Every structure is written in structure tokens, then in C-alpha cells.
Amino acid sequence: MMRVFWAELSRDLLIAFRHKGDFLNPLIFFLMVAVLFPLGVSPAADFLAQIAPGVLWVSALLATLLSLDNLFKSDYDDGTLEQLLLSPESTYMISLAKACAHWITTGLPLALMAPLLAIMLFLPTQAIATLVISLLIGTATLSLVGAIASALTVGLKKGGVLISLLVIPLYIPVLIFGASAVQSAVDGQPVTAYLAILGSMFALSLVLAPFAIAASLRVSVSS
């Protein structure tokens, strides 16, 4: 079981590493969206500091959302996905590995780049650690849940907007607790409760989402 997981994970990571655009594009998008807020709303430091937790979380969410489209697309187009599903290996593990690879190539870099944007948006420094931790846990949930929608729409010609439509309602709880964690760190309040809830949502999706991803992939591959 674990052998399949590692094989699939290393394959996906290798492919992502060879096509650097796959993980650079969401990062650049994250940077650009965060830059739009000072330009569009106000560059005043105290105002930006106030909206920074929400802006950073929303931008990270949108960056993850845009990267979902490619999650299964190339494997579907060249027939790899069909072969993976036909193989006797556990589709649960394959789905988990794919979502995991997606997180390593989008969520992880996003969380690591967040401090830079946090400084640009004048987020108080005591909240930066919470921002990174909440993004690390939260984007993992986003990848797992997003993979379901990506798997459902992979066979469709116009998947892009549809994915957002399917996934945004499911992302709302993660956004609420992620942004609240950062906000309460800004206010000097304890953050463990928020992080614990983010963690429990992650645990739930870690266990359940691969079933839904595998079932959705089977539907999408079927004629």
C-alpha cells in the first residue's frame, strides 16, 4: 500500500519539478493578487495591517483554486489516469498521493512565501508564525477537498470556472478558521483553538477525501 503511495508521489513530484511552471505560477499569482489590494483599496499601513489576515488567506485560497485545474488533467489526457485506475493497486492510495503531491507543489510553497507578503502588507510580526502554521494545515485541507472537484471535472472541456463553483462553498470553513487564527494572533489572543479546528478538518478530509477522489476519478474516466 505504502509502496504505491511513494511511487505515485515521487512520480508526480518529478513531473512537477520538470515543468517548473506548475508550481511557480500559483506562487506568482499569490504575489500578484496580494499586490492588488494595496493598489485597489489603500496603501495606508494601519489599514493594510487590519485587512492583511483576510487578504493573505483569500489570496492563498484563490491560488490553490487556480492550480486545481491541472491536478489530473495531463494524466487524463495521455491516458495515464486510466491505467492507474485499471491497475490492481489501491485507488485510495493513488488519490491520496496525488493530493499530497499537489499540496507539496502549491500549499507548501504558498505557506513558505506568505511571510514575505505579510511584511509587505504590514501584518504585525507576532502573527507571522500563526499565518505560516495555519496556511500549512489549511492548504493541505484545500488540496484534499479541491482534488475531489478536480477529479469530478477532469473529463469536461470547460472545467475551469466550474471547479471554482463546486469548491468555493466547501472552502469556506477553512477560510473562516484560517483567517480567524491569524486575526486572533494579531490581537494577542490564544490561537490553539483555531489551529486545532483546522487540524481536525484536515484529519477528517485526510481520511474521507481520498474515497471521494477515487470515486470521482472512476466516474470521470468511465465513458
Added chain:
Amino acid sequence: MNMPKKQLMPKWFYQMASPKWCYKITGQLLPIFSCTALGLLLLGTVWALLYAPPDYQQGNSFRIIYIHVPSAILAQSIYVTMALAGAVGIIWKMKIADMVAYACAPIGASMAFLALITGAIWGKPTWGSWWVWDARLTSMLILLFLYFGVMALYAAMGKPSKAAKATAILSLVGLVNIPIIKYSVEWWNTLHQPATFTLTEKPAMPVEMWLPLLIMVLGFYCFFATSMMLRLRTEILSREKRTAWVKELVTKS
């Protein structure tokens, strides 16, 4: 050794899987439900608007509750119905269950929309604004988004059998998410009054007020059953149009 196949569910459950039988039985049920719906809704509306006492704080404006609460309850129950029908469709590969789920989605979306609209109209005199970012309003809005997602996925998928499976998965994922969404927004911000009806406690309002409300809720359920069966029957006919019994039915009438 060959074991006799054990039936997991009652006989009617398996009979329901036959489109022909289902068409027949819904044809018999339809007049019962539509008459009950009409009677209950008429009785409830007249009682609610003319005879129920006005609220001691909100005066007559509270009467919109008789539309607002039933539609909000229905929006949630229809989602559950849709997701469970989808699950039955996946587990037993039952075409009728797929069609029930398909029939539910637009009705549920319109109920959620009705709940939001009546909420906004009620919010204006009571809270002083059309919209507030309150937990219950937000979760109803998210429920509407979930319905939109399901309907968009139906529209995007070509083949009905494939669309049914895909939307069933999506609505089941949504079903797991509904309690999470509900509690997360509730923790996030609350202004709305607590639920009017709970199964465990006595309602806080006097009997002359909640009895018509109960009648309206039941009337809405019957209305939902009626419109769902109408949509279901149309769907059965259109998907089974190549079968002999549909041809016979159409040529006969």
C-alpha cells in the same frame, strides 16, 4: 454451494427501481399530495395572515415567518433528500434514485432562494438592513451555492448516468460539509434568533402562532413532494422514451 440471495431492503424498495412501476405509483400518489398541499397551504396562509395574533414587538411584520421558516426548513431537507437519493443511486445503481436527485436540485435551490429573499424583506423592518453577515443567513447562502454547484455540474456533464454519479458524489461531500459550514459560521458571527422549531423543546411562541406555522411547514413538504413527483414523472418519460410502455402510453393518450 449456492446460497439464496437475501434481500436487504423491503420489496417496495426494489419495485421502486422500475421506472414503469414508479411512474404508475407516483401517478396515484400525485392527486393525494397535491390536494393535501393545496388544503394545508390555504388553511395555513389564511390562519397565519388573518387570525394569528400579531407579535408583541414586531407587530404584523413577523407574519412573513410563515413563508420564511418553512422554506428554510425545506431548503435543508431537500438537500439531504437529494444527497441520500444520490447515495441510493450509487449503491444500488438505481436509475429512479438518480432521477429523484436530479428533480430535487432546482426545487431546493428555489427554496433556499425564497428563504433568503423573505429573510431580507423581514430583516429590513426588524434589523434595519436588507442583509447582515449573520451566521444563519450566510449558511443559507452557502447552501444556495452548493445547490448551484450541483446544478452546474449536471449541466456540464453530458450523459445522464455519468452526471448522476458525479453530482451524487458532490452532494454527499456537501452533506458532510453542511454541519461543518453551519457550526463554523455560527461561531464566526451570530445575530439571528435561534431556531424556531426544534424536536426536543417546546416552541417559545404561543400555540395560536406556531400551529399555523406547523401547518405551513407540512404544506410546504407536501408541495415539495408534489412538484418533485411532477418533475420525476417528466424525467422518467424523457429518459425512457425508447421503451415500449412509454410509446404505448403516449400513443394511447
